[in-house]
Amino acid sequence: MYGILMPIGxxxxxxxxxxxxxxxxxxxxxxxxxxxxxxxxxxxxxxxGLAFIAGIDRILDMARTVVNVLGYSLAAVVMSKWEG
Structure with a gap:
C-alpha cells in the first residue's frame, strides 16, 4: 500500500x-x-498504516478470544473426563 519493497529475507x-x-x-x-x-x-x-486495520482488529480480537476460551474449556473437559 505504501509502495515499500521488502526482499524475501x-x-x-x-x-x-x-x-x-x-x-x-x-x-x-x-x-x-x-x-x-x-x-x-x-x-x-x-x-x-495501523489506522487502516484499527476498525477491523476489534472484531478479529473478539474472534481470537472466543477461540482461546473454547480451547481452554475443551481442554478442561477432556482432562476432567480423563481423570474420571
Missing amino acids: SQITLLLVLMMSSKGIAGVPGVSFVVLLATLGSVNIPIE
Missing part, C-alpha cells in the same frame, strides 16, 4: 519476529494492536 524476518512476539496474544484482549505497533516500527514500516 526481510519478509521472513518479519514473519519470525511476529510469530515470537505474538505468543499468548489471544489471552489478552486488545494486545494485538500493541504487538503490531512495536513490530512494524522496528522494521521501518510506517506506523500510520
Whole structure:
C-alpha cells in the first residue's frame, strides 16, 4: 500500500519476529494492536498504516478470544473426563 519493497529475507524476518512476539496474544484482549505497533516500527514500516486495520482488529480480537476460551474449556473437559 505504501509502495515499500521488502526482499524475501526481510519478509521472513518479519514473519519470525511476529510469530515470537505474538505468543499468548489471544489471552489478552486488545494486545494485538500493541504487538503490531512495536513490530512494524522496528522494521521501518510506517506506523500510520495501523489506522487502516484499527476498525477491523476489534472484531478479529473478539474472534481470537472466543477461540482461546473454547480451547481452554475443551481442554478442561477432556482432562476432567480423563481423570474420571
